[in-house]
Amino acid sequence: MTTRIEVAQEPFTGLDFLKLCCTRLKTAPFLILQFTPLLAFWTGLTTGDIVFGVLMYCFIIFMITAGYHRYFAHGTYTTSRGFQFFLALGGSLATQKGALWWAAHHRNHHKFSDKKYENGDEDSHSSERGFLWSHFGWILSEKSDRTKDENIPDLMIYPELVWLNKHYLMPTVTFGAFLLLVFGPSTLVAYLIAVVLGMHGTFTINSLSHYWGWQTYYTNDESRNNPLLALITFGEGWHNNHHAFQKSPSQGLEWWQLDISYLGLLVLDLFGLVEGVTQKIPTLDKKRAKREKFLRMKEGAT
Numbered sequence: 001m002t003t004r005i006e007v008a009q010e011p012f013t014g015l016d017f018l019k020l021c022c023t024r025l026k027t028a029p030f031l032i033l034q035f036t037p038l039l040a041f042w043t044g045l046t047t048g049d050i051v052f053g054v055l056m057y058c059f060i061i062f063m064i065t066a067g068y069h070r071y072f073a074h075g076t077y078t079t080s081r082g083f084q085f086f087l088a089l090g091g092s093l094a095t096q097k098g099a100l101w102w103a104a105h106h107r108n109h110h111k112f113s114d115k116k117y118e119n120g121d122e123d124s125h126s127s128e129r130g131f132l133w134s135h136f137g138w139i140l141s142e143k144s145d146r147t148k149d150e151n152i153p154d155l156m157i158y159p160e161l162v163w164l165n166k167h168y169l170m171p172t173v174t175f176g177a178f179l180l181l182v183f184g185p186s187t188l189v190a191y192l193i194a195v196v197l198g199m200h201g202t203f204t205i206n207s208l209s210h211y212w213g214w215q216t217y218y219t220n221d222e223s224r225n226n227p228l229l230a231l232i233t234f235g236e237g238w239h240n241n242h243h244a245f246q247k248s249p250s251q252g253l254e255w256w257q258l259d260i261s262y263l264g265l266l267v268l269d270l271f272g273l274v275e276g277v278t279q280k281i282p283t284l285d286k287k288r289a290k291r292e293k294f295l296r297m298k299e300g301a302t
């Protein structure tokens, strides 16, 4: 484990979180959603609901990691306009806002990784403000409401994406109503459990992946590699790899670094739905150069 880079930053405390929740009505839907899994005590869950919930968790995580993150935020591979819309639509079922909002904030994360957060135009979830902030405090903040259009000119040219970004809740509400009316309340609750777990799975990459694990490559930030986080987020826990090679469609860069989202992308590539998933993988030379730079920095620090 390396020491954190020095940034003078006021932490976002539990008290700050409470104040935010009490003073901002817009935080209510998010907070209520966190408690909806408890409805399972009332509805019960059938075996079919549990299987459905697990499949929905896998779908949500894949759509966020392979779609929102590796496609919209980083453009690590290409696809058709139709499948691009499917990725945005499927990702919206995770209720992590629209693909454009997500990608625009994420691009700032890489541009200003772990730097001091002052007015919302830096790393939106800078880990320097503490765990609570980087995990979900930032999402509830007024400063994070806006889609940072200026970061995503390449995506703003698609009116269907702009429309979906504005109406990102519509697919979730429609899908939830369908589940309730056709399969009953317990299936809806299984979906909500998948949504909440999917949210926190994704959030660990903004929070824990900048605290817990090891660094392999020089990145000048706090990104870490962590196999447990990689497992629950289908490969995103190889976060130091990702910060070092942001254009790589695969974040597991060694044979033993399981990256389920990348395996999924290879399958989509086989069916011709996506292209270029093997093109931007870093070469051995590039990996060695960043590894050696990191070792030199460490030696210089001791």
Ligand SMILES: [Zn+2]
Binding pocket: 069, 073, 074, 106, 110, 242, 246
């Ligand atoms: Zn990223």
Ligand SMILES: [Zn+2]
Binding pocket: 109, 205, 206, 210, 223, 239, 243
């Ligand atoms: Zn990061």
